[in-house]
Amino acid sequence: MADLQSQNYIRRSASTLTPPSVRDHEQEVAKLIDVSRCIGCKACQAACMEWNNLRDEIGHFEGSYDNPADLSPSTWTLMRFAEWENDKGDLEWLIRKDGCMHCEDPGCLKACPAPGAIVQYANGIVDFISENCIGCGYCVKGCPFDIPRISQVDHKSYKCTLCSDRVAVGLEPACVKACPTGAIMFGTKADMKTWAEERVVDLKSRGFSNAGLYDPSGVGGTHVMYVLHHADKPSIYAGLPDNPRISILVDLWKGIVKPLALAGIAFTAVTAFFHWIVAGPNEVQPEDEANAQRLLRKTDDSR
Amino acid sequence: MTQPKGTLTRNTTAARINHWITGGCFILLLFSGLAMFHPMLFFLAELFGGGQWTRAIHPWIGTVLMLSYAGLIVQFWRDNLLNRDDINWMKAIDSVLANKEEGVPEVARFNAGQKFVFWSMAFLVPVMFITGLVIWDVYFSAYTTIEQQRIAVLIHSLAAIAAIIVWIIHVYAAIWVRGSMRAMTQGYVTPGWAWRHHRKWLRRLAATGSTGPRPRADRGPAPR
Numbered sequence: 001m002a003d004l005q006s007q008n009y010i011r012r013s014a015s016t017l018t019p020p021s022v023r024d025h026e027q028e029v030a031k032l033i034d035v036s037r038c039i040g041c042k043a044c045q046a047a048c049m050e051w052n053n054l055r056d057e058i059g060h061f062e063g064s065y066d067n068p069a070d071l072s073p074s075t076w077t078l079m080r081f082a083e084w085e086n087d088k089g090d091l092e093w094l095i096r097k098d099g100c101m102h103c104e105d106p107g108c109l110k111a112c113p114a115p116g117a118i119v120q121y122a123n124g125i126v127d128f129i130s131e132n133c134i135g136c137g138y139c140v141k142g143c144p145f146d147i148p149r150i151s152q153v154d155h156k157s158y159k160c161t162l163c164s165d166r167v168a169v170g171l172e173p174a175c176v177k178a179c180p181t182g183a184i185m186f187g188t189k190a191d192m193k194t195w196a197e198e199r200v201v202d203l204k205s206r207g208f209s210n211a212g213l214y215d216p217s218g219v220g221g222t223h224v225m226y227v228l229h230h231a232d233k234p235s236i237y238a239g240l241p242d243n244p245r246i247s248i249l250v251d252l253w254k255g256i257v258k259p260l261a262l263a264g265i266a267f268t269a270v271t272a273f274f275h276w277i278v279a280g281p282n283e284v285q286p287e288d289e290a291n292a293q294r295l296l297r298k299t300d301d302s303r
Numbered sequence: 304m305t306q307p308k309g310t311l312t313r314n315t316t317a318a319r320i321n322h323w324i325t326g327g328c329f330i331l332l333l334f335s336g337l338a339m340f341h342p343m344l345f346f347l348a349e350l351f352g353g354g355q356w357t358r359a360i361h362p363w364i365g366t367v368l369m370l371s372y373a374g375l376i377v378q379f380w381r382d383n384l385l386n387r388d389d390i391n392w393m394k395a396i397d398s399v400l401a402n403k404e405e406g407v408p409e410v411a412r413f414n415a416g417q418k419f420v421f422w423s424m425a426f427l428v429p430v431m432f433i434t435g436l437v438i439w440d441v442y443f444s445a446y447t448t449i450e451q452q453r454i455a456v457l458i459h460s461l462a463a464i465a466a467i468i469v470w471i472i473h474v475y476a477a478i479w480v481r482g483s484m485r486a487m488t489q490g491y492v493t494p495g496w497a498w499r500h501h502r503k504w505l506r507r508l509a510a511t512g513s514t515g516p517r518p519r520a521d522r523g524p525a526p527r
Contacts, residue, residue, distance in 0.1 A: 133354075
């Protein structure tokens with residue numbers, strides 16, 4: 001889908017100027033995934049495929065309920081099933097809907113070298129504008145959640161759009177619409193946080209003393225949040241990062257290195273130019289030729 | 304190539320072709336690489352047919368440059384080995400920069416500055432090649448972790464910046480020291496040029512009756 005003249009960008013990849021942002025009277029949205037209410041039915045996966053017209057290739061059984069086995073250019077959301085033994089020795093089946101977290105400070109957008117290939121709207125959604133994508137894979141390196149996938153067919157990067165097309169016209173994302181248990185909720189970020197608080201209180205009353213909201217501050221918070229029964233150990237949920245943040249390597253590469261590089265290159269060129277102005281060309285003088293001829297004659301004679 | 308009588312061969316035809324393949328690749332890599340490095344230089348991607356083409360072609364050009372520079376290493380490594388002359392020459396760098404080369408310690412085929420360029424690139428080009436393979440997403444992304452790719456891309460960009468700075472020094476020196484450009488285009492220099500800049504080289508050529516680029520091994524006194 002083409003870029004629909006959003007005029008509500010708060011961030012635009014590889015852009016040094018302020019992007020069109022006048023239509024900013026918009027509340028930040030969030031999707032809240034209540035892991036404790038998820039039954040692993042994969043209706044959200046089916047709805048995502050349906051709305052976005054995605055059909056992944058049929059894969060192979062990998063020994064778990066995860067199906068397909070991983071995110072791909074055609075699989076933007078995925079139920080990840082983890083078996084975890086708690087302190088009492090009981091088995092807990094933890095099911096997490098994986099997909100783009102729509103970070104407030106998106107690492108993909110920070111790493112992207114193509115102007116306008118990744119944008120963030122005023123409502124917080126991080127979207128890939130594929131016609132600008134060059135397929136370099138920098139977003140993969142920028143992302144702390146291992147989400148973007150590059151297609152080997154069209155060499156574009158793909159991930160969950162948070163159904164930006166639906167949200168733009170006042171609908172909730174397809175996965176939210178399809179969820180039969182209300183485990184996926186959608187609304188303003190403020191409302192979702194309030195709702196999450198109620199859920200956390202309820203979970204605590206039922207013995208999950210470490211229940212909490214996953215809205216990691218390392219990436220400025222996210223526009224996809226989880227209610228976890230074990231918020232003290234996010235990584236037990238199929239490797240959800242405990243403290244996600246943009247890698248320091250990416251920060252350096254996309255931060256200080258860029259201006260230092262241009263300054264270093266410019267400094268060298270300017271220094272060279274002024275050397276030319278001060279010292280000028282180094283030219284062979286007639287006496288150099290004369291001396292050389294004398295040397296050549298002398299050695300000729302001596303041989 | 305017609306070479307005027309009495310001039311010396313500075314670079315063989317093979318060396319010159321090899322050099323300019325490398326140089327051409329470097330310039331293409333400079334533009335395509337900078338396009339993907341800094342947003343303000345992204346417009347350079349248009350030279351290659353847009354961002355997708357730039358991303359696709361950059362690593363292939365890099366592969367050609369790696370092979371080409373390997374050829375330069377084979378052809379030039381021997382004359383670039385460091386020795387005591389380089390230290391003495393470096394101590395007199397002020398006079399060299401001021402174009403007052405009389406009295407500067409004599410050097411053979413290459414001076415310390417040229418050796419610096421040669422060895423810098425001999426280090427940086429393979430570093431960029433290897434880190435470049437790691438971030439060549441289309442073919443090699445599956446073989447490394449994302450964290451390894453992050454390290455590779457940072458090293459790749461730092462090495463590229465260093466290489467660009469070395470390259471500017473290289474190009475400027477060729478413009479500054481008159482006669483150098485012809486040495487790499489037509490391949491020859493005058494004996495006076497050799498006397499002025501590479502007197503030890505001239506002495507060895509003269510002593511062995513060679514017209515360059517290397518002294519004849521089968522004749523004359525062994526080089527000291």
